[in-house]
Amino acid sequence: MEEILKRISSYNLANYIVPGIIYTLLMSEYLNYTEILQNPILLLIVAYFIGVVISRFGSIVIAPCLSLFLSKKHTYQEYLCAEKSDAKIQSLVEDQNLYRSIISLLIISYFSIKYLDIRSSYEWIQKYEYEIFFINLVILFILAYAKQSNFINGRVLSYLRSTKNPTQ
Secondary structure, three states: OHHHHHOOOHHHHHHHHHHHHHHHHHHOOOOOOHHHHHOHHHHHHHHHHHHHHHHHHHHHHHHHHHHOOOOOOOOHHHHHHHHHHOOHHHHHHHHHHHHHHHHHHHHHHHHHHHHHHHHHHOHHHHHHHHHHHHHHHHHHHHHHHHHHHHHHHHHHHHHHHHHHOOOO
16 A cells, blocks of 8 residues: 555645545545445545546536636647746646646535435436436546547647757
């Protein structure tokens, strides 16, 4: 377990594991998580997955909503250029992503609790809750995959431009 924890980056810890553990602890009041909470390795795996879901929800849903109210966002190309000359930007982005994950955690926790409160009132929700859950996860991860692919393509394009014009 100690070896696993040594290999976890600060980003994964802050944006996946911590929100996942907090969500698991919050929801343990509503769901039977006894086995998960008593097994540290299982808790770490479950928390990591839940944290990834929380983080991706934040990236796909929360970030676009927040950007409506915030100052101008720079293009990915501008970000890559700035990151090369200012090492502090990476740390600031990690902090920003942590805040977004916390916002996402709070919103998902609120709606999870509300869902658990109302699900017994609607038979169709109980009947199809697993299908709804898995379809939403598939959609979320398809969108996350597409977004990640765009980031990778942006980095490749940036590299290709810099090798064609080394003065950039």
